[in-house]
Each structure stands twice: as C-alpha cells, then as structure tokens.
Amino acid sequence: MCYVMFINILLQTCLQRLQMQSSKNFLRFLSNVCNNQVNLKSFKFGLSAYYGNLLGLSFEEASAISARFQSGLEKCCLQPQPECIIQELTSFQKVLCSESKLDAMSEDFRKCCSKPALDTLPCVDDLKRQPHQSADVANPVSSKLCEEAQPHRIDRYLFLIGVNHASISLPVLTTVLDRIKNTVTACCSSADVTACLTEKESKLKKITALLSKLDTCSRYFRLDLPSFKTLMQKEVQGEGGEKQTQAWVDLGTSCCSQRSPAQLCQKLVSTLTNHCPWKFQL
Structure with a gap:
C-alpha cells in the first residue's frame, strides 16, 4: 500500500x-x-x-x-x-x-x-526486440557456475538464456530467470555442488524449454483470441489439459505486452508451471 x-x-x-x-x-x-x-x-x-x-x-x-x-x-x-x-x-x-x-x-x-x-x-x-542465439548456453550447467574466481558466471548464464527470447515480456522473463537463479545458487551453497547440479539439470533444462514455449506471445499477437485458444488446446493434451489451456490464454492476454503488470504475471507464471506435465519443485 x-x-x-x-x-x-x-x-x-x-x-x-x-x-x-x-x-x-x-x-x-x-x-x-x-x-x-x-x-x-x-x-x-x-x-x-x-x-x-x-x-x-x-x-x-x-x-x-x-x-x-x-x-x-x-x-x-x-x-x-x-x-x-x-x-x-x-x-x-x-x-x-x-x-x-x-x-x-x-x-x-x-x-x-x-x-x-x-x-x-x-x-x-516500444521497439521490436530480436533474439540473439548463443552456442555458449548449449551445455552451461556445471560446477564452473559456482567458482568464486568467476563471480559473474551465474549472471552471464542467465543472460545467455534470457537474450534468446525476444517476445517475452520483462515480468515473465524475470520471473522464470529468478527460478533458475534460485536453483543454481542453492546448489552452489550445497555440500556437493556437482551432485546437486546433476540432480537439478533436467529441471533446469525444462525451465529453459518453458521459456521457448512462453515465446508463444509472438503467435498471440498474430492471432485473434479464439484462434489462439484453439491453438493452445491442440498443443496441450492429457490430464489437466483444460487448466493448462486456460493458463496459457490468461498469460497471453495479461502478460504478452511489454508493459505487463509485474505481480499478476508472477502469479500467472506460477499457475502455469503448476499445471504443466512436469512439476517445478524448486
């Protein structure tokens, strides 16, 4: 307040x-x-x-x-x-x-x-952004992320992931990058850094894949709302499909704009990840 x-x-x-x-x-x-x-x-x-x-x-x-x-x-x-x-x-x-x-x-x-x-x-x-693909992010999850001699490695890792996604609004991108950061920094503080990162690697890859899926904003802007919802229904299948579809539609209508509301988008990203086939218990 x-x-x-x-x-x-x-x-x-x-x-x-x-x-x-x-x-x-x-x-x-x-x-x-x-x-x-x-x-x-x-x-x-x-x-x-x-x-x-x-x-x-x-x-x-x-x-x-x-x-x-x-x-x-x-x-x-x-x-x-x-x-x-x-x-x-x-x-x-x-x-x-x-x-x-x-x-x-x-x-x-x-x-x-x-x-x-x-x-x-x-x-x-208001300018249109362009993704900048980098080969450096292909296999970044290793104990080197935690080396004290490289204090900005985690920052660089998050940058290389985020810079590839140009149609995601700042609140959504930041929320997902925050989840990745929390996972990596927790591993860097663990007793066995390598074991922790190995355990979390598949989850980190799934979150990174989620960012690619979140680039659906580029499609949202090309379609009217009914067409976008139909597209999401086709792509979302299995248990909880209706909730997943609605989560994507809510995110598209509320958070595809660059000037999207931060608190609402954080909430919608959490709702979306909770309905995904993979569970992000980070």
Missing part, C-alpha cells in the same frame, strides 16, 4: 510538471518500470537480457546499461519528487543514446534518440 501511495503521488506530481505532448505515455512507462523495480526479485537479470536482445549488446555492455537504469529507479521510484526521476532518466537517456552506440543501432532506435529525453525511453521501450 505504501508503494502504491508513493507511485501515485509521483505520477501526479510528474504530470503537473511535465509539459510534453506525450506525457501520459511517459507516465505509463514510468509506472510500469517502477512497478517492475519494486516487485520483481531478479529484475536486473531480466533487464540485462532485455537490453541485450533489444540493442544487440554483449553481456558486459547490457549489464552496464541495465545497472545504470536500475540505479536511477532504486533512487527515485519511492520518492514523490518528480525532479529526481526526471533528472535520472534524462541522464540515462544520454548514456543510452551516446554517439559511440548510435552508429551500430537501427534507424528506429536513432529516431527514438532524436526525441526529447523523456520521450526517448517510452519510444525505445
């Missing part, structure tokens, strides 16, 4: 201060990213993968960009002061649209960067 009160005050004061023609679009964007920041436990992993497939960035570049963006959200989302968020996002726009990056970016991205600072971010958020 405190967060809802803060964000409502922030949005109201921002609306009073901003004179942009597209201020309402910016406020919708701001509300969404602040909700993600507050409610998604592993938001930084989803955000890194998002910038990775949106801009074609490496793990290091995407992590730096997402960390810069998230630091501004951490600082300002719970402050009912528009100056804070306006200053932070204006500063981030300069980083995102630096000349060193623009030459390698698409024409659509450059058009977004030519807009006023606070119009740029909603514009970029």
Whole structure:
C-alpha cells in the first residue's frame, strides 16, 4: 500500500510538471518500470537480457546499461519528487543514446534518440526486440557456475538464456530467470555442488524449454483470441489439459505486452508451471 501511495503521488506530481505532448505515455512507462523495480526479485537479470536482445549488446555492455537504469529507479521510484526521476532518466537517456552506440543501432532506435529525453525511453521501450542465439548456453550447467574466481558466471548464464527470447515480456522473463537463479545458487551453497547440479539439470533444462514455449506471445499477437485458444488446446493434451489451456490464454492476454503488470504475471507464471506435465519443485 505504501508503494502504491508513493507511485501515485509521483505520477501526479510528474504530470503537473511535465509539459510534453506525450506525457501520459511517459507516465505509463514510468509506472510500469517502477512497478517492475519494486516487485520483481531478479529484475536486473531480466533487464540485462532485455537490453541485450533489444540493442544487440554483449553481456558486459547490457549489464552496464541495465545497472545504470536500475540505479536511477532504486533512487527515485519511492520518492514523490518528480525532479529526481526526471533528472535520472534524462541522464540515462544520454548514456543510452551516446554517439559511440548510435552508429551500430537501427534507424528506429536513432529516431527514438532524436526525441526529447523523456520521450526517448517510452519510444525505445516500444521497439521490436530480436533474439540473439548463443552456442555458449548449449551445455552451461556445471560446477564452473559456482567458482568464486568467476563471480559473474551465474549472471552471464542467465543472460545467455534470457537474450534468446525476444517476445517475452520483462515480468515473465524475470520471473522464470529468478527460478533458475534460485536453483543454481542453492546448489552452489550445497555440500556437493556437482551432485546437486546433476540432480537439478533436467529441471533446469525444462525451465529453459518453458521459456521457448512462453515465446508463444509472438503467435498471440498474430492471432485473434479464439484462434489462439484453439491453438493452445491442440498443443496441450492429457490430464489437466483444460487448466493448462486456460493458463496459457490468461498469460497471453495479461502478460504478452511489454508493459505487463509485474505481480499478476508472477502469479500467472506460477499457475502455469503448476499445471504443466512436469512439476517445478524448486
């Protein structure tokens, strides 16, 4: 409740201060990213993968960009002061649209960067993302993920998984990556790391496969709702098929949009995995 009160005050004061023609679009964007920041436990992993497939960035570049963006959200989302968020996002726009990056970016991205600072971010958020396949993720589950000499191995592992999936909204992607992270970090803290990862490997592969299935959003946008439901009915068979179908339809209608509600999508992902033929007891 405190967060809802803060964000409502922030949005109201921002609306009073901003004179942009597209201020309402910016406020919708701001509300969404602040909700993600507050409610998604592993938001930084989803955000890194998002910038990775949106801009074609490496793990290091995407992590730096997402960390810069998230630091501004951490600082300002719970402050009912528009100056804070306006200053932070204006500063981030300069980083995102630096000349060193623009030459390698698409024409659509450059058009977004030519807009006023606070119009740029909603514009970029609406751009179509592209998956970036990597052979490095083919067989990543090993004790090397837990080596202290490689402190960012788990982060890189999650990035390589997430960057392959471009039509999944941030709340859904982040929720699934959080499940993977929790499983791997638990094994890294176990007495026998190799045995734990071996035991969990099949479950990790199934969760990764679930991400591919969650890319059904690309089909959801091409079909009307009855056609999408019929498609899901054909693909879901066996015991619990009706519940599975409805879970996919609920996820599609509520969480395929990039600016999907974080808390609802976390709940729907949990419902979906509970109805899948495999049970994710992580």
